[in-house]
Amino acid sequence: xxxxxxxxxxxxxxxxxxxxAIFSWEALLVAxxxxxxxxxxxxxxxxxxxxxxxxxxxxxTEKALIALAMALLIISGEIDLSVAAIIALASTIMGMAVQxxxxxxxxxxxxxxxxxxxxxxxxxxxxxxxxxxIVVTIGTMSLFRGIAFIVLGxxxxxxxxxxxxxxxxxxxxWVVSFELTLFLVAAVIYWFLLHRTSFGRRVFAIGNNPVAxxxxxxxxxxxxxxxxxxxxxxxxxxxxxxxxxLGSTRPSIAQGYELEVITMVxxxxxxxxxxxxxxxxxxxxAFIMGLVTFGLGLLNVPGIVMSIxxxxxxxxxxxxPIVWRRLRRExxx
Amino acid sequence: xxxxxxYREVWLLAAIAVLIGLISMRFPxxxxxxxxxxxxxxxxxxxxxxxxxxVVILTRxxxxxxxxxxxxTGMVVAMLNAAHPAIPIPxxxxxxxxxxxxxxxxxxxxxxxxxxxxIVVTLGTLTIxxxxxxxxxxxxxxNADQMSPDFIGLQRAAFLGIPVLSWIAILVIALFFLxxxxxxxxxxxxxxxxxPTASVYAGIDVGRTxxxxxxxxxxxxGLCGYLWISRYVIASVEVAxxxxxxxxxxxxxxxxxxxxxxxxxxxxxxxxxxxxxISNALPVINISPFWQMAISGxxxxxxxxxxxxxxxxxxxxxxxxxxxx
Numbered sequence: 001x002x003x004x005x006x007x008x009x010x011x012x013x014x015x016x017x018x019x020x021a022i023f024s025w026e027a028l029l030v031a032x033x034x035x036x037x038x039x040x041x042x043x044x045x046x047x048x049x050x051x052x053x054x055x056x057x058x059x060x061t062e063k064a065l066i067a068l069a070m071a072l073l074i075i076s077g078e079i080d081l082s083v084a085a086i087i088a089l090a091s092t093i094m095g096m097a098v099q100x101x102x103x104x105x106x107x108x109x110x111x112x113x114x115x116x117x118x119x120x121x122x123x124x125x126x127x128x129x130x131x132x133x134i135v136v137t138i139g140t141m142s143l144f145r146g147i148a149f150i151v152l153g154x155x156x157x158x159x160x161x162x163x164x165x166x167x168x169x170x171x172x173x174w175v176v177s178f179e180l181t182l183f184l185v186a187a188v189i190y191w192f193l194l195h196r197t198s199f200g201r202r203v204f205a206i207g208n209n210p211v212a213x214x215x216x217x218x219x220x221x222x223x224x225x226x227x228x229x230x231x232x233x234x235x236x237x238x239x240x241x242x243x244x245x246l247g248s249t250r251p252s253i254a255q256g257y258e259l260e261v262i263t264m265v266x267x268x269x270x271x272x273x274x275x276x277x278x279x280x281x282x283x284x285x286a287f288i289m290g291l292v293t294f295g296l297g298l299l300n301v302p303g304i305v306m307s308i309x310x311x312x313x314x315x316x317x318x319x320x321p322i323v324w325r326r327l328r329r330e331x332x333x
Numbered sequence: 334x335x336x337x338x339x340y341r342e343v344w345l346l347a348a349i350a351v352l353i354g355l356i357s358m359r360f361p362x363x364x365x366x367x368x369x370x371x372x373x374x375x376x377x378x379x380x381x382x383x384x385x386x387x388v389v390i391l392t393r394x395x396x397x398x399x400x401x402x403x404x405x406t407g408m409v410v411a412m413l414n415a416a417h418p419a420i421p422i423p424x425x426x427x428x429x430x431x432x433x434x435x436x437x438x439x440x441x442x443x444x445x446x447x448x449x450x451x452i453v454v455t456l457g458t459l460t461i462x463x464x465x466x467x468x469x470x471x472x473x474x475x476n477a478d479q480m481s482p483d484f485i486g487l488q489r490a491a492f493l494g495i496p497v498l499s500w501i502a503i504l505v506i507a508l509f510f511l512x513x514x515x516x517x518x519x520x521x522x523x524x525x526x527x528x529p530t531a532s533v534y535a536g537i538d539v540g541r542t543x544x545x546x547x548x549x550x551x552x553x554x555g556l557c558g559y560l561w562i563s564r565y566v567i568a569s570v571e572v573a574x575x576x577x578x579x580x581x582x583x584x585x586x587x588x589x590x591x592x593x594x595x596x597x598x599x600x601x602x603x604x605x606x607x608x609x610x611i612s613n614a615l616p617v618i619n620i621s622p623f624w625q626m627a628i629s630g631x632x633x634x635x636x637x638x639x640x641x642x643x644x645x646x647x648x649x650x651x652x653x654x655x656x657x658x
Contacts, residue, residue: 081578131637132591134395138578139585139633146627153623251623256575259397263456272450302472304570308464315457319447 437551
């Protein structure tokens, strides 16, 4: 990126309304999270317990890791529906490696590299051939999971080495799980990348106006390619965590995760149309979804009914600012 | 434009012919009329769903909730049939259409009145409708022996040697063809997809039209709710799980541009047929069904690559919002 000097900063005029919107959004999310937390702690005596709160984090960290990268991708105006299929493929290949007698470091490397490779494949199709990402990733979603089905059929791979279990089941310090620690570290890295680097600025610029970004010297194609690679990479890491937590690989692993990841991102205030969003919002949304599913789980609400609450939460939280703005406008005019 | 559209469908038709030819080399009976009639019948439900999705995609929106709508409506009619076998089937079909319409109207209303992007709305209702299916059924299944013989038998009955299910698909195809080529609404749907801003200046109510297309896709899903349940004779929460992406895939293979404005009834039908032939042929030519996902995934990618040549000019930012008013 030395040859073309890219703009360091988008003018303030563009920044302010965006910032204001994000601030109020995050305040809204915090309020929602506190409310759900309070309801949970009243509803179940088992909720306010260090171990149960720690268990809660296992609910969402795997999906939230992908949501961090997906947030950047959606801000840039693209989307990746194939992340769950990438998890399945990476897990399948890890399973094959286990059959061949691979050790833990090799397994982790395979998981991450397969994820990265799948992401790069998506990125190439979208940027080199100029195809719409929603369609490309619907295709690769079937393709990646299809390969997992071809390899595995209806069997499962087991026999992961004991040391591999640490990634999905281990604790770093007392009740703080490895998964949660990894997620928090990744969240800080992604926050820095999106909000404190010129790369992040360019991601916003592409999402707001790709043509203008291109003309102002942003390498739109390359940045989008990197974003697809990052999303694939995070899916690969998530695959390591899930496979380690479950201790087995099935072709149907992580089915339906892609929509939950996108729900997290959108709930976090990232505009599905691109150009706006923040990592803090996504992290808050991840915790909210974790709280909702875990709290309802303690109350013995079946998973499918929880999804009603997640869906309602998504629509209501998105609709609230719109309704509020409209009501205010009507009062003043 | 018209020439280009025809060009796409001719290509797709040729691809299907080649596909059938290749399969016939391994399994000579495949191209027989009786078998192709069977393939058409098997694909009927996907065709109706793809047509409903098509009108939504043409307006630069997307409906991810169709499979959940189908599941909910199917459960409603199955439970009604199990509880009151006396309700005549035509009335049940009307109920299915109405339930689907209401669910579609909820999507359309949120998109129209609150201006929430359709992908977000239908992502939400996708989980809500399926969850609601669990709530109304209590997680229980409705089995074949609880359904009345008429409920199951109607679509299997043959008329002029062709099953009623196929006739319903043909009727729906004809209706959509009339809608898209002979009505002002059809024109408006294309116009919004091609240029929403210009459509506003041309006097088209973009929001209301979007509301109507979601009602149409909802009705298509509702109709298929009955058809699906009576065909596979089991109603459960798992019905058509994940099928929304098959529907979109059929549209994409059929040359319907996800960026809106480009696509035709023939394309949606042929795209569905293409997927239907693949899923019908694999077991016949002794390929493990586990290959199906990978093959249809490759077909989708291939179709997109081929389709992209004509529409590269506009289709890059697929989620860019239509500038309504």
